[in-house]
Amino acid sequence: MRQINIIFGHQKQMSFKNKNVFYNFHLHLKNFVISCTNMDGINEKFLKPYDPKDVESRIYSKWEKGGFFKPEKNLAEQDNRPTFCITIAPPNITGNLHMGHALENTTSDILTRWHRMRGFETLWLPGTDHAGIATQNAVEKNLKKKGLTRHNLGKDKFLEEIWKWKDEYGNIILDQLKKIGCSLDWSRTRFTMDDDYQEAVKTAFLHYQEKGLIYQGERVINWCIKDQTALSDLEIEYTEEETSMWFIKYPLKGGGFIVVATTRPETMLGDTAVAVNPEDVRYKKLIGQEVVLPITERNISIIADDKVDKDFGTGAVKVTPAHSIIDSEIAERHNLTFLKIIDEFGKIIGVNNEFNGSKIKEVREKVLAKLTTAGLLVKEEKIAHNIGKCYRCGGIVEPILSKQWFIKMAPLAEKAISAIETKEVIYYPEKWGRVALDWLKNSRDWCISRQIWWGHKIPVPDSNDVFDTWFSSALWPFAALGWPKKTADFEKFYPTQTITSARDIIHIWISRMIFSGLEFTKQKPFNKVIIHATVLTKDGKRMSKSLGTGIDPLELIEKYGADALRFGLIYQAMGGQDIRFSEDHIAMGKKFCNKLWNISRFVLTKTGGKIRNNDIENLNISDNSQEKEILSKLEKCRENTEKSIERSDFGEAAHLLYDFVWKDFADKFIEYSKDNDSPETKETLAFCLANILKILHPFIPFITEEIWSLAQDDERMLIVEGWPKGKIKK
């Protein structure tokens, strides 16, 4: 039997197999020297460079078939093990994997694998979010290509279309997570619109209602003109644009004027007061007087409210209670009339025939023209101004008076505040806890009703509304485990240990999970919140598919392998600092994998193809030796890696591992071993390699598992090997 491998290019290497003995020839082209290494006993795969493509899918399906992602099969021989549970941040069913997901889920996978190896009964639960507005918009866009709208179809048919979409595209992102090596228990996959999840949402609402925390009211809310739905405060994104500020004279009834400044002159049609700061000496004597509102000629009064900033504009504010959240609060304090003059389509209503039915912009022009004619327009100034836009469609958001459902936030926020302040829930990095507190301490009541079709129906008669998608997401850690039923999983795994998330959903999701958990289960939903770095482009800009600045993690996997992507990403994510993503680091990850591959090949040629998997106590190593030193460094590396993971400093752990494996082990000890062929040295090489594979496994699971399988007779997979716990006698 004979096999010849000739590898051209950099390798300049040729191998052949004869009588089950492998020889590895190095052909040096310059001087035609031929060398030979005895590769006796070593698996023939080591004759080739490491090829992730050949390995990754094969290894992943071996893990999956072995059932190792299921907590029941992690380490079957032990009973009463501590549990470790993470519920994934469920990606939207509209999405595709981006670099943020890759980093986030690599982080969770490192934690999951680490705990699994340390003997915890470990569950990382996967799932997806129905993502109300986002999904509805995506499906509508799809229909538009066929010339259809959701209104053509009608509600039932449209919802059918969305379910079809979900079946077709909803799991794409989960499949992509498999390519990264995520060890999620797929048998427990949840969706936020599952039947029993819908029950959980209903239960939550009824609970709030019984407690008197729910109310329906006509209040000023953020309304997306395009999506035709209410939004919560957190669903608005502001962009700075240049606009004008107009200074307008309002005639005083007793003669003279008060000048107000506004960026939205058309809303004066709905003014029901002018407000000034009570301490403002310029206006003190005017408080209580009446002005004749230009154009509509209504009499409105001048009131005092300390929310008015003396130094902004003229210090006198026109109050439009129905179309400004701040004005509505002033109006409530002063019992002012709410005059709704803008409807859900962004058109003027209820004023007079001249303006009714016209768009806001047109009315603005008309109002300004009238004011100019009347000599009431003092001046126009250019200012930078923040315009509120819908976070899903980017459309203009108008504050309008609308009948919606709300949850009282104060009593709920209080619970979350106390959990964060007492460190029952800990944030990594710590600063995000303070950010969460700031919001919780200042949040307004939560508008939970949405006028879209896709979502959980609000369980009251006559309501066509659905819940804010985040209302259901807020229940995720416990509803995904079966709550409100007392399922075995809920009993066993709740409260969970960790949640990993991006910083932009700290308030909209994380804070709401904390108070929901405390409210419904009387327990915090997780101990730790890990806020991972934001992955930016090399220029420090946001990665965005639409801007063309996104980098597809799957392309990087194709090019460098999943382990390289994982290691390179984690290596860059130091202390949660933003990452200016550089592909160089992924290339570094690949080189590191290659180095590990070659280290393994070397060690295995020295040890007859197998490595030891025993406790360090069994090694008989003399004092003050090179062996003693590398073993001590290995021990230190393991300890420090553990500390770094505990602190959620995964980047630091990656640096430690890199330095130990490459500099200490390869450059020093392996070089030393070439001149020292003692049994002691060989034993140490094998021992170090076995432990290196274990410690690296949570970070680069595929290659370590592959090497393990080639170097052990034991069929047992590395994924369920015990984490090394050997101690060196000093």
Place this chain on the structure above:
RNA sequence: GCGCGGUUAGCUCAGUUGGUAGAGCAACUCGUUUACACCGAGAAGGCCGGGGGUUCAAGUCCCUCACCGCGCACCA
């Protein structure tokens, strides 16, 4: 307006409690018989954003300014 980051080698970033500035990538010089050229050995590269202060000693602590980025609020 309030708050939070960042500013260290050409690039991307480390730098623990103050004690002679580090890595990867790039560039430079050597090196191919014996794991790996996806490698090894070596050298080079820095007023640690500016200014002030504390200290025997400051990249590190304090003050201040500048620039970049982000969050919250305002957005009348």
